[in-house]
Amino acid sequence: MxxxxxxxxxxxxxxxxxxxxxxxxxxxxxxxxxxxxxxxxxxxxxxxxxxxxxxxxPTKEDVLFGDVDELADQIADAIRERPAGEDPWTCLHLVLRDWEGRIHAAQRELTGLRLIETTPALRARLHQKRDELRARIATALRERPGSTLDAFTADLLTAAAGAALDAAAREWLRSDGTADRSALIAEAFAVLSPHPAKPAPA
Known part of the structure; x- marks a missing residue:
């Protein structure tokens, strides 16, 4: 071998x-x-x-967050690889839409998400993990070919994208896992879009 x-x-x-x-x-x-x-x-x-x-x-809390750190690096790489002419908000939507399933899987799906939402220590760890993920994503947005984003705008867009995912996840929980997560994410990104609404590519 x-x-x-x-x-x-x-x-x-x-x-x-x-x-x-x-x-x-x-x-x-x-x-x-x-x-x-x-x-x-x-x-x-x-x-x-x-x-x-x-x-x-490293900690008891981390056992429920699977490979989130590794996913963060892979998501950042996916953002850097998007077409240079694509606007940052569309880039965030398409990449996070495609990766959302694996992000949820890393958090153990419905039962795990409910446990995290109702346990202060786990919620705190989740927020820390999300902050780390958002920082990597904001950096990746600025490192895309041809990007002219300043740090403030990259942080703002990434925070808005995170809010869209959070709102979609909470609505999914309220539906007992029956709602279409992709549709919820699309709606959330459309509501927060800094540009006139356009349908995302299939």
Whole structure:
């Protein structure tokens, strides 16, 4: 087996363990409550030591946020790769629309989102993660070929895009997960658009 194959296998194994820990943790949080569930409880359910748990997640809060940090880098790369002539708001809409499903999957979907919304520690961690994501996205907007955006405008557009996603997510929760998330996002971006409304490309 080559070094690249070994590295790839190791990374796939790591991802599988992280996913298992996240699923086990979510089940324990729902059954016993977030505050009452310890890292030791999660590790024991997975047959790991507490020390091993921290090899996969830096904190208990992070177990519900999956690969958000890695996603942030990939989203930023996707923004940099959009056509140079595309206006920033359309760029944000199309990229975040395409990535929204994976962002939600990283937050464990409906049950996880509800838990996050009702747990102060998790909400605080979510806001921190979102701030970090928005900072990377704002930087990526300014780094696009031909971009003339200043830092203030990039921050403002990114914050508005984040508000659109947040509002769409809350409406999705209110619908018990039955609403069309893509349609909600499109509506939110249309309402906040700094330009006359235009249908997004299919």
């Amino acid at each position: 080559t070094r690249a194959e070994t590295t790839g296998l190791r990374e796939r194994t790591r991802r599988a363990v992280r996913a298992e820990l996240a699923e086990l943790a979510l089940g324990l949080f729902v059954e016993h409550g977030y505050e009452r569930t310890t890292v030791e409880d999660i590790a024991a359910a997975a047959g790991l030591s507490k020390r091993s748990f921290f090899r996969y997640f």
